[in-house]
Amino acid sequence: MKVLVPVKRVVDFNVKVRVKADKSGVELQNVKMSMNPFDEIAVEEAVRLKEAGKVSEIIIISIGPQQAQETIRTGLAMGGDRGILVKTDQITEPLAVAKILQKIVADEKPDLVIMGKQAIDDDCNQTGQMLATLLGWPQGTFASEVKLSGSSVVVTREIDGGLETLKLTIPAIITTDLRLNEPRYASLPNIMKAKQKPIDMKTPEDYGVDISPRLKSLKVEEPTKRETGIKVESVEELVSKLKKEGAI
Numbered sequence: 051m052k053v054l055v056p057v058k059r060v061v062d063f064n065v066k067v068r069v070k071a072d073k074s075g076v077e078l079q080n081v082k083m084s085m086n087p088f089d090e091i092a093v094e095e096a097v098r099l100k101e102a103g104k105v106s107e108i109i110i111i112s113i114g115p116q117q118a119q120e121t122i123r124t125g126l127a128m129g130g131d132r133g134i135l136v137k138t139d140q141i142t143e144p145l146a147v148a149k150i151l152q153k154i155v156a157d158e159k160p161d162l163v164i165m166g167k168q169a170i171d172d173d174c175n176q177t178g179q180m181l182a183t184l185l186g187w188p189q190g191t192f193a194s195e196v197k198l199s200g201s202s203v204v205v206t207r208e209i210d211g212g213l214e215t216l217k218l219t220i221p222a223i224i225t226t227d228l229r230l231n232e233p234r235y236a237s238l239p240n241i242m243k244a245k246q247k248p249i250d251m252k253t254p255e256d257y258g259v260d261i262s263p264r265l266k267s268l269k270v271e272e273p274t275k276r277e278t279g280i281k282v283e284s285v286e287e288l289v290s291k292l293k294k295e296g297a298i
């Protein structure tokens with residue numbers, strides 16, 4: 051069984067994001083970039099399935115700049131077998147990514163695509179759903195548990211009202227939620243080994259996909275600063291303060 055794991059290179063989740071002076075976007079110069087956290091969870095899940103003897107090959111894919119090769123190497127160090135970098139310096143929107151992944155799926159014929167539920171840079175939460183639609187494959191989004199058995203996969207999903215369990219027929223798309231697993235740190239020997247693993251270099255043109263942006267950002271702004279709160283001693287004090295401030 052073959053699994054594809056698409057991974058996006060994003061601003062590291064520990065970085066305090068700064069808006070560019072001209073408000074055209076966020077500052078990416080000299081900022082630490084890492085694999086999208088939900089994608090680490092996707093790689094971890096694929097590696098666990100391989101360790102359980104249910105998966106034979108894991109292919110790590112990224113669509114992004116040359117440096118996204120490092121993101122792929124991280125996935126290979128965690129246990130991926132080979133990589134595909136689709137190189138572009140443009141911003142990658144979900145539909146363009148889904149169209150490229152659709153072409154890679156046609157070439158590679160995987161049984162599963164396991165990907166993040168959302169990328170933490172643009173928080174779109176769209177690519178997995180779009181890919182499932184383009185392929186006409188079943189989708190189990192926001193997975194908190196994945197069980198593979200024969201030609202089906204049982205996915206427990208985190209939804210507003212609780213948990214939903216779906217049985218999908220393979221091939222299928224799974225998107226990962228936070229509680230699915232805790233990704234491993236790659237060991238030094240595995241980081242060294244990953245340097246020898248092959249990464250195919252491609253471009254969007256190789257797949258005949260036009261990735262020019264369909265969305266235009268008008269302006270990016272910092273959220274308004276929240277005032278620090280105060281503690282009150284009693285309900286009466288709270289009510290009188292709210293009245294004074296005209297809140298009630």
Ligand code: AMP
Nearest residue numbers: 056057113165166168169174175176177
């Ligand atoms: P999004 O729909 O942008 O929130 O992204 C959802 C998921 O799609 C991510 O967690 C990744 O698994 C995948 N994805 C999105 N953009 C890319 C990209 N440029 N390269 C590889 N995978 C991507």
